[in-house]
Amino acid sequence: xxxxxxxxxxxxxxxxxxxxxxxxxxxxxxxxxxxxxxxxxxxxxxxxxxxxxxxxxxxxxxxxxxxxxxxxxxxxxxxxxxxxxxxxxxxxxxxxxxxxxxxxxxxxxxxxxxxxxxxxxxxxxxxxxxxxxxxxxxxxxxxxxxxxxxxxxxxxxxxxxxxxxxxxxxxxxxxxxxxxxxxxxxxxxxxxxxxxxxxxxxxxxxxxxxxxxxxxxxxxxxxxxxxxxxxxxxxxxxxxxxxxxxxxxxxxxxxxxxxxxxxxxxxxxxxxxxxxxxxxxxxxxxxx
Ligand code: NAD
Numbered sequence: 001x002x003x004x005x006x007x008x009x010x011x012x013x014x015x016x017x018x019x020x021x022x023x024x025x026x027x028x029x030x031x032x033x034x035x036x037x038x039x040x041x042x043x044x045x046x047x048x049x050x051x052x053x054x055x056x057x058x059x060x061x062x063x064x065x066x067x068x069x070x071x072x073x074x075x076x077x078x079x080x081x082x083x084x085x086x087x088x089x090x091x092x093x094x095x096x097x098x099x100x101x102x103x104x105x106x107x108x109x110x111x112x113x114x115x116x117x118x119x120x121x122x123x124x125x126x127x128x129x130x131x132x133x134x135x136x137x138x139x140x141x142x143x144x145x146x147x148x149x150x151x152x153x154x155x156x157x158x159x160x161x162x163x164x165x166x167x168x169x170x171x172x173x174x175x176x177x178x179x180x181x182x183x184x185x186x187x188x189x190x191x192x193x194x195x196x197x198x199x200x201x202x203x204x205x206x207x208x209x210x211x212x213x214x215x216x217x218x219x220x221x222x223x224x225x226x227x228x229x230x231x232x233x234x235x236x237x238x239x240x241x242x243x244x245x246x247x248x249x250x251x252x253x254x255x256x257x258x259x260x261x262x263x264x265x266x267x268x269x270x271x272x273x274x275x276x277x278x279x280x281x282x283x284x285x286x287x288x
Contacts, residue, residue, distance in 0.1 A: 002255045002262055005238060006269040009091065012209035012236055013270075016201070017083060018223055019097045019104070020216025021156060022241060023259055026077040028070065029101055030156045033217045035243025042155050047191035050183065051125075055167070057181075062170040064184070065140045065147070067160030068133065071101050071119055079214065080107035082263035087111060089270055094204035098216060098223050100186045113201055115193060115222060117186035126180020136182065139173040193222050205229050210236040210252075214259045218246040227251075 009015065021031035034040055049056040084107045086092045095112045097104055100119040104112050120133045141147075147166060154160045175182055187193050205211055211230040218224045227247040230237050236252040239245055240262045248254055255262050268274060 002257075002265060004253055005240070005255050005262065005266055008210070008236060008238060008253055009212075009266060009270060013091055014093050014207075014209045015086075015091050015212050016094045016096060016204045016208040016210075016226070016230075017086075017092050018211065018213045018216065018226060019083070019095070019099060020214070020218070020223065021099060022215025022217075023079050023097075024074070024077070024099050024101055024103055025215070026079065026258075026260060027074040027101070027103055028154075029074055029099075030154060031217075032156050033219065033243075037217050037219065037244045037246075042159070044156070044159065044189055047188040050188060051181075058170045058172060059164070059167045061140060061172050062144075062147070062162050062167045063155070063159050065137065065144070066162055067154055068119075068137055070154045070160070072134065074101060074103060076103045076107035078260040079263050080104055080109070082260070082267045083214075084108040085267040086263070086270070089267065089272075091270060093208050094201065096201050096204075096223075096226070098220065113197060115187075115197060115201070117184070119184060119186055121185035122182050123185050124175035124178060124180040125183055126175055127178040129175060129177050130185065131182075133184070136173065143171040143173055187222075198222075198225075201226055202229060205235070206233070208235065210238060212238045212240070213245070213247065214240040214263060216241065216245065217243065 025031055032039060045056060045060045050060060080103050083092060083095060087109050095104055095109050096115050097112060098115050100116055102118055102120055121130055122133050122136050123130050174180060205226055211226060216223055218227060224246050227237055227250065231250045237247060237250060239247060239251045239254045240259045242258060
């Protein structure tokens with residue numbers, strides 16, 4: 001539990017919460033950046049590459065076929081559960097996640113914006129048809145029977161290392177309805193977040209008392225812009241993160257640590273009737 005954060009949220013109880021890859025790290029999905037903000041490794045696909053270059057698209061789907069199972073099997077962790085509890089307590093007015101894993105929804109959160117989309121859906125760029133990623137997995141496996149999947153580590157965003165020599169022969173299914181190009185329903189690096197999604201978050205930040213960010217380096221502008229918005233509007237900005245973030249210099253309060261215990265402590269302290277317990281020390285002795 002962090003006393004300063006509890007006091008801050010008591011004074012500013014209606015929150016917009018923005019989450020990043022650090023929140024899902026304990027669920028077994030790796031982050032892109034480490035605690036110093038340094039890029040770990042890897043070369044995530046860019047939006048234009050996916051659209052324009054066959055070989056990059058084949059590489060993406062080959063790696064995704066191997067990595068999908070890790071995201072699909074991942075379970076929400078204590079940090080997701082704490083945010084669900086904070087929503088039920090009335091504190092989370094909108095939960096905005098940069099993650100594409102849908103773990104907030106699986107933990108029970110209802111008011112969620114998937115800022116960068118969701119990995120469990122695939123859309124046809126031709127006719128706009130939407131299909132489940134799980135259904136496409138069967139098609140990928142059927143089209144590539146000899147493909148020996150994982151040869152290396154799992155990567156962020158449902159990606160996994162595969163032997164690059166096998167990628168040339170990888171076959172990608174097209175849309176069954178129109179033959180169009182299938183693309184995950186996610187915003188890749190270099191892609192654009194749909195305007196109405198951004199506007200919904202902007203309105204929520206306008207109406208909230210404060211913005212709380214958990215588990216994000218905030219290096220990506222699409223999340224950082226809401227920190228700027230909150231600060232420019234004179235609203236407090238609270239950060240919970242293990243490492244450095246781009247907003248450290250403009251935050252009202254930074255709690256450096258693992259988001260699961262910090263958010264669990266916050267939810268516990270803000271629960272109805274918890275105020276009297278809060279005035280006890282850890283040994284149960286009432287503070288003067
Ligand atoms: P990031 O990789 O840039 O930063 C992760 C941050 O989380 C780091 O600052 C690190 O110090 C912190 N962190 C790690 N474990 C933590 C923990 N247990 N408690 C508190 N902090 C912890 O992530 P980002 O800022 O979200 O940006 C990366 C982009 O990649 C996002 O746009 C997102 O769409 C995508 N992404 C998504 C997933 C996912 O869906 N789970 C995973 C990786 C990347």
